[in-house]
Amino acid sequence: MGHDHEGRVSRRRMITGLGSLGLGGLVTAGDTGVNAMVDTASDPETHAKADALFARARTCTLAPSTMQGPYYFETKAFRSDLREDRPGVRLRLAIKVQDGKSCRPRPGAVVEIWHCDAAGYYSGAEAESRDAMSGSAQIKIDPATKFTDMKPSDRRRYLRGAQIADPGGIVRFTTIWPGWYPGRTVHVHVMVVVDGDRALCTELMFDEAFNRQVLALPPYLQHDKPRDTFNGNDPMHKDAMLTHVTEDGDGFLAVIVLATDHRDR
Template structure:
Protein backbone atom coordinates (compact mmCIF):
# COMPACT_ATOMS: atom_id res chain seq x y z
CA UNK A 1 0.00 0.00 0.00
CA UNK A 2 1.44 3.36 -1.01
CA UNK A 3 1.65 6.35 1.29
CA UNK A 4 -1.23 8.10 -0.47
CA UNK A 5 -3.60 5.57 1.11
CA UNK A 6 -2.39 6.09 4.69
CA UNK A 7 -5.69 7.47 5.99
CA UNK A 8 -5.54 9.96 8.79
CA UNK A 9 -1.91 10.88 8.07
CA UNK A 10 -1.94 14.64 8.44
CA UNK A 11 0.22 17.15 6.65
CA UNK A 12 0.53 20.86 7.23
CA UNK A 13 -2.02 22.68 5.01
CA UNK A 14 -1.14 26.00 3.55
CA UNK A 15 -2.63 29.02 1.97
CA UNK A 16 -1.80 32.53 0.88
CA UNK A 17 -3.28 34.96 3.38
CA UNK A 18 -4.06 38.59 2.65
CA UNK A 19 -1.31 40.69 4.15
CA UNK A 20 0.66 37.65 5.36
CA UNK A 21 3.21 35.73 3.33
CA UNK A 22 2.45 32.13 4.27
CA UNK A 23 1.71 29.93 7.24
CA UNK A 24 2.37 26.29 7.98
CA UNK A 25 0.33 23.37 6.76
CA UNK A 26 -0.69 22.34 10.27
CA UNK A 27 -2.66 25.55 10.76
CA UNK A 28 -4.22 25.26 7.32
CA UNK A 29 -5.31 21.64 7.80
CA UNK A 30 -6.93 22.56 11.08
CA UNK A 31 -8.65 25.62 9.65
CA UNK A 32 -9.89 23.81 6.55
CA UNK A 33 -11.33 20.87 8.45
CA UNK A 34 -14.45 22.90 9.23
CA UNK A 35 -17.40 23.56 6.96
CA UNK A 36 -16.41 23.80 3.31
CA UNK A 37 -16.19 27.34 1.99
CA UNK A 38 -16.32 28.93 5.43
CA UNK A 39 -13.44 31.29 6.27
CA UNK A 40 -11.56 30.22 9.38
CA UNK A 41 -9.40 32.18 11.79
CA UNK A 42 -5.90 31.03 12.58
CA UNK A 43 -3.26 32.53 14.82
CA UNK A 44 0.01 33.46 13.15
CA UNK A 45 3.18 35.14 14.30
CA UNK A 46 1.71 38.37 12.96
CA UNK A 47 -1.72 38.09 14.56
CA UNK A 48 -4.94 36.36 13.53
CA UNK A 49 -5.74 35.94 9.85
CA UNK A 50 -8.82 34.81 8.01
CA UNK A 51 -8.12 31.82 5.79
CA UNK A 52 -10.20 31.83 2.64
CA UNK A 53 -9.32 29.87 -0.50
CA UNK A 54 -8.56 31.91 -3.60
CA UNK A 55 -11.70 32.74 -5.51
CA UNK A 56 -10.15 34.03 -8.72
CA UNK A 57 -12.59 33.19 -11.54
CA UNK A 58 -11.73 30.41 -13.94
CA UNK A 59 -12.44 32.66 -16.93
CA UNK A 60 -10.04 31.67 -19.71
CA UNK A 61 -9.55 28.22 -18.23
CA UNK A 62 -13.05 26.94 -18.93
CA UNK A 63 -12.26 25.75 -22.44
CA UNK A 64 -9.13 23.95 -21.29
CA UNK A 65 -10.96 22.26 -18.43
CA UNK A 66 -13.68 21.24 -20.90
CA UNK A 67 -11.01 19.53 -23.01
CA UNK A 68 -9.67 17.81 -19.91
CA UNK A 69 -13.17 16.94 -18.77
CA UNK A 70 -13.58 13.62 -17.05
CA UNK A 71 -15.93 12.13 -14.48
CA UNK A 72 -13.85 9.27 -13.20
CA UNK A 73 -11.51 8.67 -10.30
CA UNK A 74 -7.98 9.77 -11.12
CA UNK A 75 -5.47 6.97 -11.15
CA UNK A 76 -3.22 6.92 -8.10
CA UNK A 77 0.52 6.53 -8.68
CA UNK A 78 3.58 6.14 -6.52
CA UNK A 79 4.52 9.34 -4.72
CA UNK A 80 8.17 8.73 -5.52
CA UNK A 81 11.15 9.15 -3.20
CA UNK A 82 11.24 12.94 -2.88
CA UNK A 83 8.02 13.96 -1.12
CA UNK A 84 8.06 15.84 2.16
CA UNK A 85 5.99 18.59 3.72
CA UNK A 86 7.84 21.65 2.44
CA UNK A 87 5.67 23.95 4.60
CA UNK A 88 5.20 26.35 1.70
CA UNK A 89 1.69 27.66 1.07
CA UNK A 90 2.12 29.67 -2.09
CA UNK A 91 1.04 29.85 -5.70
CA UNK A 92 4.41 30.88 -7.21
CA UNK A 93 6.85 28.06 -6.42
CA UNK A 94 9.70 29.04 -8.75
CA UNK A 95 12.05 30.78 -6.31
CA UNK A 96 15.38 31.06 -8.18
CA UNK A 97 14.82 28.25 -10.68
CA UNK A 98 15.25 29.21 -14.33
CA UNK A 99 13.10 27.77 -17.09
CA UNK A 100 10.04 28.25 -19.28
CA UNK A 101 7.14 29.69 -17.28
CA UNK A 102 4.34 27.19 -16.68
CA UNK A 103 0.99 28.08 -15.14
CA UNK A 104 -0.77 25.05 -13.68
CA UNK A 105 -4.48 24.94 -12.82
CA UNK A 106 -5.91 21.85 -11.13
CA UNK A 107 -9.58 21.18 -10.48
CA UNK A 108 -10.47 18.75 -7.69
CA UNK A 109 -13.87 17.11 -7.98
CA UNK A 110 -15.87 14.21 -6.67
CA UNK A 111 -14.96 11.35 -9.01
CA UNK A 112 -18.54 10.03 -9.03
CA UNK A 113 -20.75 13.11 -8.69
CA UNK A 114 -18.43 15.36 -10.76
CA UNK A 115 -19.04 18.21 -8.30
CA UNK A 116 -16.18 20.49 -7.23
CA UNK A 117 -14.57 19.97 -3.84
CA UNK A 118 -13.71 23.27 -2.12
CA UNK A 119 -11.22 23.57 0.74
CA UNK A 120 -9.11 20.64 -0.42
CA UNK A 121 -5.35 21.10 -0.24
CA UNK A 122 -3.32 20.38 -3.38
CA UNK A 123 0.44 20.03 -3.17
CA UNK A 124 2.72 19.81 -6.19
CA UNK A 125 6.45 19.17 -6.47
CA UNK A 126 8.83 18.48 -9.35
CA UNK A 127 12.43 18.66 -10.48
CA UNK A 128 14.14 21.69 -11.98
CA UNK A 129 15.59 22.02 -15.48
CA UNK A 130 18.65 20.01 -14.42
CA UNK A 131 16.59 17.15 -12.97
CA UNK A 132 17.17 18.11 -9.32
CA UNK A 133 14.61 18.10 -6.51
CA UNK A 134 14.83 20.61 -3.69
CA UNK A 135 15.48 19.02 -0.33
CA UNK A 136 17.12 16.11 -2.14
CA UNK A 137 19.68 17.58 -4.54
CA UNK A 138 22.42 15.07 -3.70
CA UNK A 139 20.01 12.14 -3.99
CA UNK A 140 18.78 13.54 -7.32
CA UNK A 141 22.35 13.34 -8.57
CA UNK A 142 22.64 9.74 -7.39
CA UNK A 143 24.77 10.73 -4.41
CA UNK A 144 24.34 10.03 -0.73
CA UNK A 145 22.26 6.87 -1.01
CA UNK A 146 18.52 6.93 -0.52
CA UNK A 147 16.04 4.46 -1.92
CA UNK A 148 13.43 4.90 -4.61
CA UNK A 149 10.51 3.86 -2.43
CA UNK A 150 7.26 5.70 -1.84
CA UNK A 151 7.71 6.88 1.74
CA UNK A 152 8.11 10.45 2.95
CA UNK A 153 11.60 11.89 2.70
CA UNK A 154 13.61 13.43 5.50
CA UNK A 155 14.91 16.55 3.69
CA UNK A 156 18.64 16.39 2.95
CA UNK A 157 19.16 20.11 2.33
CA UNK A 158 17.41 23.41 3.05
CA UNK A 159 16.24 24.12 -0.51
CA UNK A 160 12.47 24.33 -1.10
CA UNK A 161 12.09 25.39 -4.74
CA UNK A 162 9.39 23.92 -7.00
CA UNK A 163 7.30 22.77 -4.04
CA UNK A 164 4.11 24.35 -2.75
CA UNK A 165 0.47 23.95 -1.83
CA UNK A 166 -2.82 25.78 -2.29
CA UNK A 167 -6.41 25.40 -1.09
CA UNK A 168 -9.16 24.86 -3.66
CA UNK A 169 -11.71 27.62 -4.16
CA UNK A 170 -15.48 27.13 -4.43
CA UNK A 171 -15.00 25.76 -7.96
CA UNK A 172 -12.47 23.22 -6.68
CA UNK A 173 -9.59 24.99 -8.44
CA UNK A 174 -6.03 25.82 -7.43
CA UNK A 175 -3.43 27.65 -9.49
CA UNK A 176 0.35 27.53 -9.43
CA UNK A 177 3.10 29.35 -11.29
CA UNK A 178 6.18 27.22 -11.86
CA UNK A 179 8.58 26.27 -14.66
CA UNK A 180 8.29 23.49 -17.19
CA UNK A 181 9.78 20.46 -15.39
CA UNK A 182 13.10 19.04 -16.46
CA UNK A 183 13.86 15.34 -16.67
CA UNK A 184 16.16 12.71 -15.24
CA UNK A 185 17.16 9.24 -16.35
CA UNK A 186 14.45 6.59 -16.29
CA UNK A 187 11.44 8.94 -16.18
CA UNK A 188 9.49 11.06 -18.58
CA UNK A 189 8.68 14.70 -17.81
CA UNK A 190 6.23 14.90 -14.90
CA UNK A 191 4.85 16.79 -11.92
CA UNK A 192 3.89 15.05 -8.69
CA UNK A 193 0.65 16.00 -6.94
CA UNK A 194 -1.05 15.12 -3.67
CA UNK A 195 -4.61 15.99 -2.64
CA UNK A 196 -5.75 16.23 0.98
CA UNK A 197 -9.48 16.25 1.78
CA UNK A 198 -10.64 16.54 5.37
CA UNK A 199 -7.08 16.29 6.64
CA UNK A 200 -6.35 13.00 4.89
CA UNK A 201 -4.22 12.10 1.91
CA UNK A 202 -6.93 11.30 -0.60
CA UNK A 203 -4.93 11.08 -3.83
CA UNK A 204 -1.30 10.87 -4.84
CA UNK A 205 -0.70 11.06 -8.56
CA UNK A 206 1.49 12.48 -11.32
CA UNK A 207 0.79 14.46 -14.48
CA UNK A 208 2.72 14.39 -17.74
CA UNK A 209 2.99 16.65 -20.80
CA UNK A 210 2.60 16.35 -24.58
CA UNK A 211 5.85 15.19 -26.16
CA UNK A 212 5.80 17.77 -28.95
CA UNK A 213 5.87 20.52 -26.32
CA UNK A 214 8.55 18.75 -24.28
CA UNK A 215 10.68 18.75 -27.43
CA UNK A 216 10.12 22.45 -28.08
CA UNK A 217 10.87 23.47 -24.51
CA UNK A 218 14.01 21.35 -24.24
CA UNK A 219 15.57 23.09 -27.23
CA UNK A 220 15.99 26.08 -24.94
CA UNK A 221 18.42 26.70 -22.12
CA UNK A 222 18.84 25.71 -19.37
CA UNK A 223 17.13 22.47 -20.48
CA UNK A 224 19.35 21.91 -23.52
CA UNK A 225 22.38 21.49 -21.26
CA UNK A 226 20.90 18.19 -20.06
CA UNK A 227 21.48 16.54 -23.42
CA UNK A 228 19.23 13.84 -24.89
CA UNK A 229 16.43 12.23 -22.90
CA UNK A 230 16.34 8.48 -22.41
CA UNK A 231 12.66 8.04 -21.44
CA UNK A 232 9.49 9.33 -23.08
CA UNK A 233 5.77 9.13 -22.33
CA UNK A 234 5.25 5.94 -24.32
CA UNK A 235 7.93 3.97 -22.48
CA UNK A 236 7.53 5.45 -19.01
CA UNK A 237 6.50 2.89 -16.42
CA UNK A 238 4.18 5.27 -14.54
CA UNK A 239 2.72 7.66 -17.10
CA UNK A 240 -0.59 6.84 -18.76
CA UNK A 241 -3.24 8.52 -20.87
CA UNK A 242 -5.19 9.47 -17.73
CA UNK A 243 -2.21 11.44 -16.42
CA UNK A 244 -1.86 13.69 -19.49
CA UNK A 245 -2.36 17.43 -19.01
CA UNK A 246 -4.08 19.76 -21.46
CA UNK A 247 -1.65 22.52 -22.40
CA UNK A 248 -2.00 25.80 -24.32
CA UNK A 249 0.42 28.62 -25.10
CA UNK A 250 0.20 31.44 -22.58
CA UNK A 251 2.24 34.54 -23.39
CA UNK A 252 5.90 33.78 -22.74
CA UNK A 253 5.05 30.32 -21.42
CA UNK A 254 2.30 27.74 -21.19
CA UNK A 255 -0.92 27.03 -19.30
CA UNK A 256 -1.55 23.45 -18.23
CA UNK A 257 -4.75 22.11 -16.66
CA UNK A 258 -5.71 18.80 -15.08
CA UNK A 259 -8.80 17.44 -13.36
CA UNK A 260 -8.41 15.22 -10.31
CA UNK A 261 -11.38 13.02 -9.52
CA UNK A 262 -11.18 11.86 -5.91
CA UNK A 263 -13.32 9.88 -3.50
CA UNK A 264 -13.98 12.27 -0.61
Protein backbone atom coordinates in the same frame (compact mmCIF):
# COMPACT_ATOMS: atom_id res chain seq x y z
CA MET B 1 10.65 35.90 -10.93
CA GLY B 2 9.58 36.40 -7.37
CA HIS B 3 12.03 36.10 -4.49
CA ASP B 4 9.61 36.07 -1.56
CA HIS B 5 11.72 34.18 1.00
CA GLU B 6 10.70 36.32 3.95
CA GLY B 7 7.04 36.14 2.93
CA ARG B 8 7.19 32.38 2.76
CA VAL B 9 8.88 32.16 6.15
CA SER B 10 6.26 34.36 7.81
CA ARG B 11 3.43 32.35 6.26
CA ARG B 12 4.98 29.09 7.41
CA ARG B 13 5.39 30.52 10.93
CA MET B 14 1.75 31.54 11.00
CA ILE B 15 0.63 28.14 9.77
CA THR B 16 2.87 26.39 12.28
CA GLY B 17 1.43 28.61 14.99
CA LEU B 18 -1.98 27.06 14.36
CA GLY B 19 -0.58 23.77 15.63
CA SER B 20 1.22 20.86 14.05
CA LEU B 21 -1.73 20.08 11.81
CA GLY B 22 -0.06 19.30 8.52
CA LEU B 23 -1.58 20.23 5.18
CA GLY B 24 -4.86 18.44 5.75
CA GLY B 25 -5.19 19.46 9.37
CA LEU B 26 -4.98 23.12 8.46
CA VAL B 27 -8.11 22.84 6.31
CA THR B 28 -9.88 20.61 8.80
CA ALA B 29 -9.27 23.35 11.34
CA GLY B 30 -11.32 25.66 9.11
CA ASP B 31 -8.60 28.06 7.97
CA THR B 32 -9.78 28.42 4.37
CA GLY B 33 -8.45 31.98 4.17
CA VAL B 34 -4.85 30.97 3.53
CA ASN B 35 -5.28 31.54 -0.21
CA ALA B 36 -5.66 35.24 0.51
CA MET B 37 -2.03 35.33 1.66
CA VAL B 38 -0.52 34.14 -1.62
CA ASP B 39 0.06 35.85 -4.93
CA THR B 40 -2.46 35.45 -7.74
CA ALA B 41 -1.17 32.77 -10.12
CA SER B 42 -2.68 34.16 -13.31
CA ASP B 43 -4.45 37.12 -14.93
CA PRO B 44 -8.03 37.34 -16.32
CA GLU B 45 -6.96 36.35 -19.84
CA THR B 46 -5.25 33.23 -18.51
CA HIS B 47 -8.31 32.42 -16.39
CA ALA B 48 -10.44 32.57 -19.55
CA LYS B 49 -8.03 30.22 -21.33
CA ALA B 50 -8.17 27.87 -18.33
CA ASP B 51 -11.98 27.85 -18.43
CA ALA B 52 -11.87 26.81 -22.08
CA LEU B 53 -9.37 24.04 -21.37
CA PHE B 54 -11.38 22.82 -18.38
CA ALA B 55 -14.38 22.46 -20.67
CA ARG B 56 -12.30 20.10 -22.82
CA ALA B 57 -10.87 18.30 -19.79
CA ARG B 58 -14.27 17.55 -18.21
CA THR B 59 -14.34 14.03 -16.75
CA CYS B 60 -15.74 12.00 -13.88
CA THR B 61 -13.24 9.19 -14.28
CA LEU B 62 -11.15 8.63 -11.17
CA ALA B 63 -7.64 10.01 -11.50
CA PRO B 64 -4.94 7.33 -11.63
CA SER B 65 -3.08 6.86 -8.37
CA THR B 66 0.70 6.53 -8.14
CA MET B 67 3.40 6.21 -5.51
CA GLN B 68 4.49 9.51 -3.99
CA GLY B 69 8.08 9.02 -5.12
CA PRO B 70 11.28 9.25 -3.07
CA TYR B 71 11.45 13.05 -2.74
CA TYR B 72 8.21 13.97 -0.97
CA PHE B 73 7.89 15.83 2.33
CA GLU B 74 5.29 18.32 3.56
CA THR B 75 6.60 21.86 3.06
CA LYS B 76 3.59 23.73 4.53
CA ALA B 77 4.49 26.42 1.96
CA PHE B 78 1.06 27.77 0.94
CA ARG B 79 1.84 29.87 -2.13
CA SER B 80 0.99 30.09 -5.81
CA ASP B 81 4.37 31.10 -7.30
CA LEU B 82 6.85 28.28 -6.75
CA ARG B 83 9.72 29.41 -8.97
CA GLU B 84 12.04 31.22 -6.55
CA ASP B 85 15.39 31.40 -8.39
CA ARG B 86 14.82 28.48 -10.77
CA PRO B 87 15.25 29.36 -14.47
CA GLY B 88 12.98 27.79 -17.02
CA VAL B 89 9.97 28.24 -19.26
CA ARG B 90 7.04 29.59 -17.24
CA LEU B 91 4.22 27.13 -16.65
CA ARG B 92 0.88 28.14 -15.19
CA LEU B 93 -0.89 25.10 -13.83
CA ALA B 94 -4.60 24.95 -12.93
CA ILE B 95 -5.94 21.83 -11.21
CA LYS B 96 -9.61 21.14 -10.51
CA VAL B 97 -10.44 18.63 -7.77
CA GLN B 98 -13.85 16.97 -7.82
CA ASP B 99 -15.69 14.04 -6.32
CA GLY B 100 -15.43 10.98 -8.53
CA LYS B 101 -19.04 9.90 -7.91
CA SER B 102 -21.03 13.14 -7.93
CA CYS B 103 -18.64 15.12 -10.18
CA ARG B 104 -19.09 18.07 -7.82
CA PRO B 105 -16.10 20.30 -7.06
CA ARG B 106 -14.25 19.79 -3.79
CA PRO B 107 -13.67 23.30 -2.38
CA GLY B 108 -11.28 23.34 0.53
CA ALA B 109 -9.22 20.40 -0.73
CA VAL B 110 -5.49 20.96 -0.28
CA VAL B 111 -3.42 20.39 -3.41
CA GLU B 112 0.35 20.15 -3.07
CA ILE B 113 2.71 19.85 -6.03
CA TRP B 114 6.43 19.25 -6.34
CA HIS B 115 8.74 18.57 -9.28
CA CYS B 116 12.34 18.79 -10.42
CA ASP B 117 13.99 21.86 -11.92
CA ALA B 118 15.37 22.19 -15.45
CA ALA B 119 18.50 20.26 -14.45
CA GLY B 120 16.53 17.38 -12.92
CA TYR B 121 17.12 18.30 -9.25
CA TYR B 122 14.55 18.39 -6.44
CA SER B 123 14.71 20.96 -3.67
CA GLY B 124 15.22 19.42 -0.25
CA ALA B 125 16.91 16.50 -2.02
CA GLU B 126 19.52 18.09 -4.26
CA ALA B 127 22.29 15.66 -3.30
CA GLU B 128 20.06 12.63 -3.82
CA SER B 129 18.69 13.80 -7.16
CA ARG B 130 22.17 14.83 -8.32
CA ASP B 131 23.36 11.28 -7.64
CA ALA B 132 20.39 9.92 -9.58
CA MET B 133 21.15 12.25 -12.48
CA SER B 134 24.79 11.21 -12.60
CA GLY B 135 23.95 7.53 -12.38
CA SER B 136 25.85 6.99 -9.12
CA ALA B 137 22.59 6.09 -7.39
CA GLN B 138 19.72 4.12 -8.86
CA ILE B 139 16.11 4.60 -7.76
CA LYS B 140 13.86 1.66 -8.48
CA ILE B 141 10.91 3.07 -10.40
CA ASP B 142 8.12 0.54 -10.17
CA PRO B 143 4.41 1.29 -9.77
CA ALA B 144 4.31 -1.13 -6.83
CA THR B 145 7.21 0.52 -5.00
CA LYS B 146 6.28 2.16 -1.71
CA PHE B 147 7.98 5.31 -0.47
CA THR B 148 7.60 7.10 2.84
CA ASP B 149 8.00 10.83 3.46
CA MET B 150 11.67 11.76 3.27
CA LYS B 151 13.63 13.94 5.66
CA PRO B 152 14.95 16.90 3.63
CA SER B 153 18.71 16.90 3.20
CA ASP B 154 18.96 20.62 2.38
CA ARG B 155 17.03 23.82 3.12
CA ARG B 156 15.93 24.60 -0.43
CA ARG B 157 12.19 24.57 -1.21
CA TYR B 158 11.89 25.72 -4.83
CA LEU B 159 9.20 24.16 -7.04
CA ARG B 160 7.21 22.95 -4.04
CA GLY B 161 4.02 24.39 -2.62
CA ALA B 162 0.37 23.95 -1.79
CA GLN B 163 -2.91 25.74 -2.39
CA ILE B 164 -6.46 25.38 -1.06
CA ALA B 165 -9.15 24.78 -3.68
CA ASP B 166 -11.54 27.66 -4.29
CA PRO B 167 -15.38 27.25 -4.43
CA GLY B 168 -15.00 25.72 -7.89
CA GLY B 169 -12.50 23.17 -6.62
CA ILE B 170 -9.64 24.86 -8.48
CA VAL B 171 -6.08 25.69 -7.44
CA ARG B 172 -3.60 27.64 -9.55
CA PHE B 173 0.19 27.61 -9.51
CA THR B 174 2.93 29.42 -11.38
CA THR B 175 6.03 27.31 -11.81
CA ILE B 176 8.43 26.28 -14.59
CA TRP B 177 8.17 23.44 -17.07
CA PRO B 178 9.80 20.49 -15.29
CA GLY B 179 13.08 19.04 -16.49
CA TRP B 180 13.87 15.34 -16.56
CA TYR B 181 16.18 12.75 -15.07
CA PRO B 182 17.11 9.18 -16.06
CA GLY B 183 14.30 6.65 -15.96
CA ARG B 184 11.42 9.15 -15.93
CA THR B 185 9.52 11.25 -18.41
CA VAL B 186 8.69 14.90 -17.68
CA HIS B 187 6.20 15.00 -14.80
CA VAL B 188 4.76 16.89 -11.82
CA HIS B 189 3.85 15.12 -8.57
CA VAL B 190 0.49 15.96 -6.96
CA MET B 191 -0.87 15.19 -3.51
CA VAL B 192 -4.57 15.91 -2.78
CA VAL B 193 -5.68 16.09 0.85
CA VAL B 194 -9.41 16.01 1.65
CA ASP B 195 -10.72 16.36 5.20
CA GLY B 196 -7.23 15.76 6.57
CA ASP B 197 -6.73 12.52 4.58
CA ARG B 198 -4.37 11.96 1.69
CA ALA B 199 -7.09 11.22 -0.83
CA LEU B 200 -4.94 11.02 -3.95
CA CYS B 201 -1.30 10.90 -4.98
CA THR B 202 -0.79 11.14 -8.73
CA GLU B 203 1.34 12.69 -11.45
CA LEU B 204 0.73 15.15 -14.26
CA MET B 205 2.41 14.82 -17.64
CA PHE B 206 2.58 16.65 -20.96
CA ASP B 207 2.23 15.77 -24.61
CA GLU B 208 5.65 14.95 -26.07
CA ALA B 209 5.25 17.63 -28.73
CA PHE B 210 5.32 20.26 -25.97
CA ASN B 211 8.15 18.47 -24.16
CA ARG B 212 10.28 18.54 -27.30
CA GLN B 213 9.54 22.22 -27.85
CA VAL B 214 10.48 23.24 -24.31
CA LEU B 215 13.44 20.94 -23.72
CA ALA B 216 15.11 22.26 -26.88
CA LEU B 217 15.50 25.62 -25.12
CA PRO B 218 17.96 26.80 -22.47
CA PRO B 219 18.38 26.06 -19.59
CA TYR B 220 17.09 22.54 -20.33
CA LEU B 221 19.87 22.02 -22.87
CA GLN B 222 22.49 21.77 -20.11
CA HIS B 223 21.97 18.00 -19.88
CA ASP B 224 24.99 16.23 -21.33
CA LYS B 225 23.02 13.06 -22.04
CA PRO B 226 19.92 12.61 -24.22
CA ARG B 227 16.59 11.70 -22.61
CA ASP B 228 16.22 7.97 -22.11
CA THR B 229 12.56 7.93 -21.05
CA PHE B 230 9.49 9.37 -22.75
CA ASN B 231 5.75 9.08 -22.18
CA GLY B 232 5.67 5.92 -24.24
CA ASN B 233 8.19 3.99 -22.11
CA ASP B 234 7.72 5.63 -18.71
CA PRO B 235 6.70 3.08 -16.04
CA MET B 236 4.18 5.45 -14.43
CA HIS B 237 2.60 7.06 -17.50
CA LYS B 238 -1.12 6.80 -18.13
CA ASP B 239 -3.04 8.79 -20.72
CA ALA B 240 -5.31 10.16 -17.98
CA MET B 241 -2.29 11.96 -16.51
CA LEU B 242 -1.85 14.15 -19.59
CA THR B 243 -2.71 17.80 -19.07
CA HIS B 244 -4.46 20.03 -21.59
CA VAL B 245 -1.89 22.60 -22.66
CA THR B 246 -1.94 25.89 -24.56
CA GLU B 247 0.55 28.68 -25.13
CA ASP B 248 0.22 31.52 -22.63
CA GLY B 249 2.28 34.61 -23.32
CA ASP B 250 5.95 33.73 -22.90
CA GLY B 251 5.08 30.36 -21.39
CA PHE B 252 2.36 27.75 -21.22
CA LEU B 253 -0.87 27.04 -19.40
CA ALA B 254 -1.79 23.47 -18.44
CA VAL B 255 -5.01 22.27 -16.80
CA ILE B 256 -6.31 18.95 -15.55
CA VAL B 257 -9.32 17.62 -13.64
CA LEU B 258 -8.59 15.20 -10.80
CA ALA B 259 -11.52 13.15 -9.52
CA THR B 260 -11.07 11.37 -6.19
CA ASP B 261 -13.11 8.65 -4.52
CA HIS B 262 -12.70 10.10 -1.02
CA ARG B 263 -15.92 9.94 0.99
CA ASP B 264 -16.98 12.70 3.34
CA ARG B 265 -16.84 11.83 7.01
